[in-house]
Amino acid sequence: MILGDFGTSYSKILDLDPDLPETRPRIVATRELPDDFRVDLATGHNARRFGRAQVNELTALARGGETLIEQRDFLLLDCGSRDTKFVCYRDGKLADMGWNAECGASMGFTIELLERYYQLDCHTMPIPKRSFPVTCGVLGLSEIFDAVVSGLSEAEAVARLIRGIARNAYRFAGEPEKIFLSGGLCEHPVFVGSFPCPVVPLGRFVLLEGLRRVANQGRTSAPPRPPNRPPNKS
Amino acid sequence: MPIHNINNKPEPTDPGNYALLNGREPDWERIKDAGIVGVPPREVIARLNRQQATIHDLDEPLVRADSPAAELLPQVYCAILRTVAANALQLELDAIFIDTGAGKCDGARYTARILAETLTIPVIACDNRDTTPQGNPLCRSDLPLPEKMRRITAGVKIAGSSASEPAPCPPRAGFWGVPPRDFSMLELFPGQTHVYGWTRCLENKTPADHELESYFNPSVPTVFFAQNFCPKTALARFLAVRHPRALYLDADMQCGGSARAKIQAFFELSGVEL
Numbered sequence: 001m002i003l004g005d006f007g008t009s010y011s012k013i014l015d016l017d018p019d020l021p022e023t024r025p026r027i028v029a030t031r032e033l034p035d036d037f038r039v040d041l042a043t044g045h046n047a048r049r050f051g052r053a054q055v056n057e058l059t060a061l062a063r064g065g066e067t068l069i070e071q072r073d074f075l076l077l078d079c080g081s082r083d084t085k086f087v088c089y090r091d092g093k094l095a096d097m098g099w100n101a102e103c104g105a106s107m108g109f110t111i112e113l114l115e116r117y118y119q120l121d122c123h124t125m126p127i128p129k130r131s132f133p134v135t136c137g138v139l140g141l142s143e144i145f146d147a148v149v150s151g152l153s154e155a156e157a158v159a160r161l162i163r164g165i166a167r168n169a170y171r172f173a174g175e176p177e178k179i180f181l182s183g184g185l186c187e188h189p190v191f192v193g194s195f196p197c198p199v200v201p202l203g204r205f206v207l208l209e210g211l212r213r214v215a216n217q218g219r220t221s222a223p224p225r226p227p228n229r230p231p232n233k234s
Numbered sequence: 235m236p237i238h239n240i241n242n243k244p245e246p247t248d249p250g251n252y253a254l255l256n257g258r259e260p261d262w263e264r265i266k267d268a269g270i271v272g273v274p275p276r277e278v279i280a281r282l283n284r285q286q287a288t289i290h291d292l293d294e295p296l297v298r299a300d301s302p303a304a305e306l307l308p309q310v311y312c313a314i315l316r317t318v319a320a321n322a323l324q325l326e327l328d329a330i331f332i333d334t335g336a337g338k339c340d341g342a343r344y345t346a347r348i349l350a351e352t353l354t355i356p357v358i359a360c361d362n363r364d365t366t367p368q369g370n371p372l373c374r375s376d377l378p379l380p381e382k383m384r385r386i387t388a389g390v391k392i393a394g395s396s397a398s399e400p401a402p403c404p405p406r407a408g409f410w411g412v413p414p415r416d417f418s419m420l421e422l423f424p425g426q427t428h429v430y431g432w433t434r435c436l437e438n439k440t441p442a443d444h445e446l447e448s449y450f451n452p453s454v455p456t457v458f459f460a461q462n463f464c465p466k467t468a469l470a471r472f473l474a475v476r477h478p479r480a481l482y483l484d485a486d487m488q489c490g491g492s493a494r495a496k497i498q499a500f501f502e503l504s505g506v507e508l
Contacts, residue, residue, distance in 0.1 A: 056495050056498050056499045056502065057495060057499075058495055058496060058499035058503075059498075059499045059502050059503060062499065062503050083492075087503075093479075094479075094500070094503040094504060095479075097481065097496060097499065097500065097503075098496075099492040099495060099496055100492075
């Protein structure tokens with residue numbers, strides 16, 4: 001069975017074939033996948049495009065968290081290219097969740113874009129002490145341009161935007177005491193270091209772990225129930 | 235424009251509860267097509283029923299959603315009231331009755347004023363103070379949620395109670411809130427979903443019963459829903475925090491992909507089979 005987490009920018013693919021010598025997931029730019037590429041079970045924004053069966057992203061995130069986090073109370077935040085989502089568990093049960101998918105202008109895609117544009121290496125950028133207020137990605141970009149014009153270094157300006165994005169994500173998640181972080185930004189030291197609380201980076205394969213768990217349970221998310229289906233009497 | 239209280243009409247009977255917003259008094263006998271917003275008092279609905287007027291519930295999408303008529307209101311505004319504006323300007327109506335009291339919202343009060351300035355037909359602001367409970371058989375029935383909601387909203391056009399009551403069922407899930415602008419979200423709820431919040435007040439024909447509106451069932455996973463930009467988002471969020479298994483949700487004109495995914499994941503992760 002092949003699993004795939006098809007994000008907006010990157011896809012993570014895992015082949016569960018036990019005969020394969022290599023069982024680590026591979027990362028591919030989504031735009032480089034051929035149109036006829038298909039996996040057995042998929043999640044992510046492009047799941048319908050590439051998956052024969054799909055699992056809701058929030059479900060995959062939650063199941064991944066249940067697998068990887070050995071605690072009954074936790075908050076797991078996934079920061080992707082264009083959105084942020086979180087699940088919060090208390091006493092081993094889902095207590096809260098959220099998905100900010102309406103404006104992803106200031107998430108991973110924006111950070112990657114800026115670092116390429118200014119040719120910056122996130123591993124050499126300092127963690128800033130101040131943030132730009134980021135209520136909108138486009139306005140955030142304007143802040144950077146204005147700051148650079150007024151003499152701030154490009155690296156410092158971009159770092160302040162990244163800090164603002166991290167603080168936004170922190171507030172969106174309900175300002176928790178500790179965050180388990182999922183997604184590509186786990187590997188970004190400025191982003192991870194900008195949260196005002198302890199952060200445990202889990203990497204970018206949390207949703208794949210969730211898919212693996214769902215696959216092992218033999219369950220995929222059912223499509224929305226038709227309106228006239230008789231109610232379940234159980 | 236001054237508000238003129240109706241105080242010389244045999245019907246409606248409570249002079250303090252009605253106001254003509256544009257000074258045009260309704261010719262009751264000539265009303266064949268009436269628009270209503272929110273839940274006007276039962277006596278208004280009863281009279282319209284008696285003279286067999288066609289009642290158009292302007293809260294529901296009856297004309298094109300992207301109509302320029304909706305631009306009477308800001309784009310960033312309650313989707314229900316934008317729908318009201320689009321309906322009011324495009325339908326051939328003889329009068330509009332708008333509940334602007336505690337059973338509706340400030341937005342309706344301003345919308346009523348704007349419609350009164352714009353339209354040539356009478357626009358009558360009502361304050362529904364009905365307190366006689368009519369019951370909640372539909373909210374607690376085993377009907378699928380979309381059908382349940384359709385029947386409840388259709389009930390606003392009838393002064394009496396429904397003649398036939400569907401069978402009740404124990405709840406497995408809850409929907410708290412107002413009837414959504416986009417009913418398709420209701421298809422994502424499991425069977426045996428009970429209805430709470432203002433929709434329960436709607437069926438009960440007591441739209442200003444804030445105690446009933448605030449009631450929820452802590453034993454079933456419940457989605458607390460409000461339209462974007464609606465003051466009820468505050469109550470929805472407040473109650474969701476107090477409910478042990480709750481999802482707070484808001485949506486605009488359409489229920490988008492993330493809202494749908496949240497509903498689906500919420501029930502799945504709460505252990506409710508769809």
